[in-house]
Amino acid sequence: MQELSRSSKLKYIFSIPVIISALGYFVDIYDLLLFGIVRIPSLKDLGLNPDTDGTFILNCQMTGLLIGGVFWGVFGDKKGRLSVLFGSILVYSLANIACGFLPYFPKTHLEYQYAALRFIAGIGLAGELGAGITLVSESLPKNLRAIGTSVVAGFGLMGAVVAQLTVELAGGWNISYIIGGVLGIALLFLRISVSESGIYKTMEHKDVSKGNFLSFFTHKDRFIRYLKCIAVGLPTWYCIGILAVLANQFAPELGIRDISPGKAIMWAYVGISVGDLLSGFISHALKSRKMAIFYMLAFTVVGVGIMLFGHTDSETKYYLFCVWLGLGTGYWAMFVTLAAEQFGTNIRNTATTTVPNMVRGLVPAMIFAFDFFKKDFSVVISAAIVGVIVFGLAFYSSFTISETHNKDLDFTE
Template sequence: MGVSASGVQVPKAGMEPEHKDRVTPYHWKVLWSSAIGYAMDGLDLMILSMVLSAMISDLHLTTAQAGGIATVTLFGAVVGGIGFGMLADAVGRVRTFTWSIVIFAVFTGLTAFATNLTWVNVFRFIAGLGLGGEFGIGMTLVTETWPARYRARATSGVALGFQVGVVLAILTSLWIQPLFGWRGVFFVGIIPALFAAWARRSLKEPELWQRRTKTRRSVPLALLFNSPRAIASTVGLTILCSVQNFGYYGIMTWVPTMLAKQLGFSFNKSGLWTIVTVVGMMIGIVVFGWLADRWGRRPSFILFQLASAAAVWLYTHQTIPVALLIGGAIMGFFVNGMMAGYGALIAESYPTEVRSTAENVTFNVGRAIGGFAPFVIGYLALHQSLSSAIGLISGVYVIAALATLLLIQERKGAELT
């Protein structure tokens, strides 16, 4: 028998009946719906980045005020992630999942009609509330539905949704902004969000959640900390999610600037770097999901964490354009490939009554901490080169590897309780 983070004994991997390994069309529908939802996260992040300069001009904003819009959105996502995660454990995954995306869609569209900074921030905060629930609830639905032997590969499919959203945002901005300005980009952003809500219309609550909530409708947040094992898991997973977000925000925010200012990359070359790096990230997600299901969660994470530390450090010491493009793909492969495994790793560490809460609390607290990366790197760059400041990100991946080694329990293929 194995032991979950809550102290509940569960069967180890390999003890499930063979029929549970069969993947059905419904499994794919759950995965598809969850991936579309998480795509809205990538869409939102990149849309704001691409229209920010136009918003500054139109609304007469300072750079500090413009940066504050992203901070307000991030804060809303953190609050919404924790709130919607708890709600999903209390009243149901599917119902809460749909509410979250509808809120995001409505207030993303309303941003197009904002006439001043105050209303932009109000709409962006509320949109962030809805956005925050997408990762944890979608991952919970997939992990509670898919067969255990394919669990990490299934969550890698959800993680791919984020990168698809990034690409969709780039295309939307390129096609819509020249014709209708930044407001048109936000308004068109309603369409994929509403499509995500439509895709969930026939989903049902996982049987596991229905069985475990017949007599319990409260959200026992204390289960995240109710035993030494639970405390170790919660602390360790929060560290991992913080490092994941710190690295992503730091690299994607500052590397294009480093390429332009220190190495003379043109706008077109920086755009090519972004495309190549995103492709590397997507391949890394697919590979990580396969490895995590074959090798186990802990060895896969430690391999990618140490490889990320090396890749970031080596990348910031390159000056040849070809090496910087290829290196971007390799760096993206490792630093974002790990996104494939968080949904499965967190789900396997907690019981059903607190699983969605755990997914969203650990990831969104990590998102909040990681959101400081652009500021930290910018501050360090005041006293040294930007490439040296970015290179220091390599150190946080070593911290993550130690946290995985010391605090995370291997639960590959375990039956969820």
């Protein structure tokens, strides 16, 4: 393979598919994390319980992500990557605009109306990342895939930071929802300039089964690969779903007057954005996806341990540790790229879309385990027990999964 010049590399890394995917993921993350940021003020304003109703609504959103991951994954392999990029953003943008008008909804059973809208938003949000990473992975030369997908995630994840700042500056949580929805609608017009993946076009008319979700469960080797991909990503949403979104629950036990979940999420995503940019270059330098993820997991474990047991006795320290955990779990794009590279073109979008959403969809299970252990243990110990399970699975999977650095993606299952 001929070595690309520096200008050619930059042209690929900042090509239209990468830029549009990065912008799409930016809006996706903005809308995905917005409920976590406005959970307390929005539910109090609507006369609902921030803890019980908040957990119910969050679980509905995550369930929507799980269902939407399967739908958009299959759809993208059958109808093309671009069809998902257009359809998914339309669904979640309209759902978020509707969330902005919740104060004007009938007050009866308002928690179910809020949950239904977050469920629909979750279905829409499920398609964005997988289709974007698949499109970029199939459009870039194999030696630039890691860097290209890291640019997508590194920029896109800043959507969480902007979401927090928007909530603070917009003057109302409902305005923040409307802004997110409008941004999504605006992005639809930019996507007209994006072309379909060449690898997908080559496979499109082949006589091969496309988007068969059940195929992940009917072949032992494929099933194990699929489970390992999911396990590798679990610590990312353990850190966000428990240590950031539920940050206020840790405050009393740590001796902190108050911790804002919105700020915890924002600072975590500041770290994640930097970590995701770095992860591609780390993988490129090591010539290994799995070792880059393994080292970043180790860095995260140290941060979690010190955060929970190292006398984190101020709000500022807690936020600093959120940045640390964000840096460590900033292998999100690398983990999704790893999933894309594990499977053939005919089920690649299904894998790349369902795997991260299986991880997100398992947040309710992690929260359930966290709440279960709280019956007999402290908040800190309960979080630590869940963390040991989650990180144990991730370490094992990252160490034993197949290496995919420089793997040719033009193949089918």
